[in-house]
Amino acid sequence: MTSVALSQRRSTKAGKVKGGGKWSPWLFALPALAVYVAFLVYPSVSSLWFSLTDWDGLSATYNFVGLENYAKMPSDPVVVTAVRNNLIWTVVTIAFPTIIGLGLAIALNGRVHGKPILRLIFYTPAVLPLVSIASIWGWLYNPDAGAINSFLRLIGPDGLAQPWLGQDSTALWAVMVPAIWLRTGFPMLLYLAALQGIPNELYEAATVDGATRWQQFWHVTMPSLRPAHYIVLALSLIDSFKVFDMIYAMTYGGPGTATQVMGTWMYANVFQYYQAGYGTAIAVVITLVAIAVGIPYVRSQTKEAS
Numbered sequence: 001m002t003s004v005a006l007s008q009r010r011s012t013k014a015g016k017v018k019g020g021g022k023w024s025p026w027l028f029a030l031p032a033l034a035v036y037v038a039f040l041v042y043p044s045v046s047s048l049w050f051s052l053t054d055w056d057g058l059s060a061t062y063n064f065v066g067l068e069n070y071a072k073m074p075s076d077p078v079v080v081t082a083v084r085n086n087l088i089w090t091v092v093t094i095a096f097p098t099i100i101g102l103g104l105a106i107a108l109n110g111r112v113h114g115k116p117i118l119r120l121i122f123y124t125p126a127v128l129p130l131v132s133i134a135s136i137w138g139w140l141y142n143p144d145a146g147a148i149n150s151f152l153r154l155i156g157p158d159g160l161a162q163p164w165l166g167q168d169s170t171a172l173w174a175v176m177v178p179a180i181w182l183r184t185g186f187p188m189l190l191y192l193a194a195l196q197g198i199p200n201e202l203y204e205a206a207t208v209d210g211a212t213r214w215q216q217f218w219h220v221t222m223p224s225l226r227p228a229h230y231i232v233l234a235l236s237l238i239d240s241f242k243v244f245d246m247i248y249a250m251t252y253g254g255p256g257t258a259t260q261v262m263g264t265w266m267y268a269n270v271f272q273y274y275q276a277g278y279g280t281a282i283a284v285v286i287t288l289v290a291i292a293v294g295i296p297y298v299r300s301q302t303k304e305a306s
Contacts, residue, residue, distance in 0.1 A: 044287075047280050047283060047284060048284060050062075050276060050277055050280045051069055051070070051277060051280040051281035051283075051284045052064060052065065052066055052067070052069070052277070052281075053065060053277045054068075054277045055276045055277045055280075056274040056275065056276055056277075057270055057271070057274050057275075057276030057279075058274065062277070065277070069277055069278045069280075069281035070281050070285075072278065073281070073282070073285070077257075078257050078260055078265055079262075079265065079282070081257045081260055082257075082260045082261050082262045082264070082265045083262065085172055085259065085260060085261050086240070086241060086243070086261045086262055088172065089172070089176060089179075089240055089243055089261060090237065090240040090241065092176050092180070093176055093179045093180060093183055093236070093240055093243075094233065094236045094237065094240060096180045096184075097180050097183040097184045097186075097187055097236070098187050098232055098233070098236070100180070100184045100188075101184045101185070101186070101187030101188035101190075101191055101232075102187065102188075102191050102225075104122055104184070104188045105187075105188045105189075105191035105192040105195055106191075106195065106221075108122075108188075108192060109192060109195045109196065119188075119189075119192070122184065122185055122188055123185035123186075123188065123189055124185070125181055125182040125184070125185055126182055126183070126184075126185030126186050126189075127185075128182065130182070130245045130246050130249065131245065131249050133178055133181075133182055133246070134178070134245070134246055134249030134250045135249070136178075137177070137178040137250065138165070138249075138250055141164040141165050141174055143161070143162070143163040143164070143166065148164070149161035149162070149164075165250060165251055165255075166255055167255065167258075168255060168256065168258040171251055171254070171255060171258045171259050172258060172259045175246060175247055175250050175251060175259055178246065178250075179243075179246055183236070183239075186232070186235075187228075187232045187236075190228045190231055190232055191225060191228055191232075193228075194224070194225050194227065194228035195221070195225070197224075198220070198221065198224045202220050202224070203216055203220060206219070206220050234293065234294060234296070237293045237294075238290045238293055238294055241262070241286060241289050241290050241293065242263055242286055242290055243261055243263055244261070244263030244264060244267065247259050247261055247263075247264055248263075248264050248267065252264070253265065253268065262282055262285070262286050263286065265279075265282060266279045266280075266282040266283050266286065267279070269282065
């Protein structure tokens with residue numbers, strides 16, 4: 001065989017190897033891609049389809065109703081209550097944990113004895129199971145034998161003790177207290193890490209310029225914490241809109257509809273009232289809101305990375 005033929009044969013084989021190599025990344029990604037499609041893409045598409053039907057969640061047959069389930073939501077009084085409660089929950093459970101977490105982070109970033117123990121104490125609620133937290137606070141709120149009412153009866157008249165989870169005026173606020181307690185650790189940890197990344201030279205320069213502690217906080221600390229603010233607010237917003245387990249474990253959305261949020265009303269329609277089509281439509285709305293809230297955060301992080 002001539003040298004020209006050998007070189008042509010080798011170049012053909014090299015081209016085949018090179019051509020096959022471009023599929024190698026996809027072959028490695030195929031298992032993860034299959035799991036992603038099976039457990040995220042397919043359920044999402046199925047949910048979108050069932051939200052356009054009158055499926056009861058059990059029957060093999062159902063009817064296509066189009067956007068009827070979505071059109072029904074604005075006239076549903078429970079949805080109106082749930083949206084209002086979601087908004088209240090979002091504002092309260094973002095503002096208080098963020099402010100308290102920032103304050104704890106600033107305190108623990110200074111000269112404090114026992115920093116590791118204090119960090120562990122403040123962050124521990126964030127890693128506890130939500131159902132166990134709901135059970136603990138449910139016992140504390142017990143109107144007869146709970147520690148909160150027992151303490152209130154001890155320090156004052158009986159009027160201070162309330163059925164905290166059993167009346168419309170206090171139920172939602174009572175559930176938000178443990179939510180604030182468990183959500184404070186996460187922003188504290190993020191802010192603490194961000195504070196430790198601020199160069200001391202900035203504070204030294206501000207001190208030389210005659211800036212007070214308060215001025216240093218507003219003009220040095222807060223601008224340096226902007227990336228941490230993005231993360232805390234974005235993740236807290238998404239988590240607040242899809243709240244379910246804490247409220248369901250403590251009040252089941254009651255009394256009446258006092259603590260209903262979109263997540264609990266979705267669950268009730270699917271598993272209690274057998275209106276899976278309507279419940280799935282509520283789930284789709286929750287998902288779209290979470291995506292809409294998360295887009296500005298993702299775009300901001302992408303700009304910073306680029």
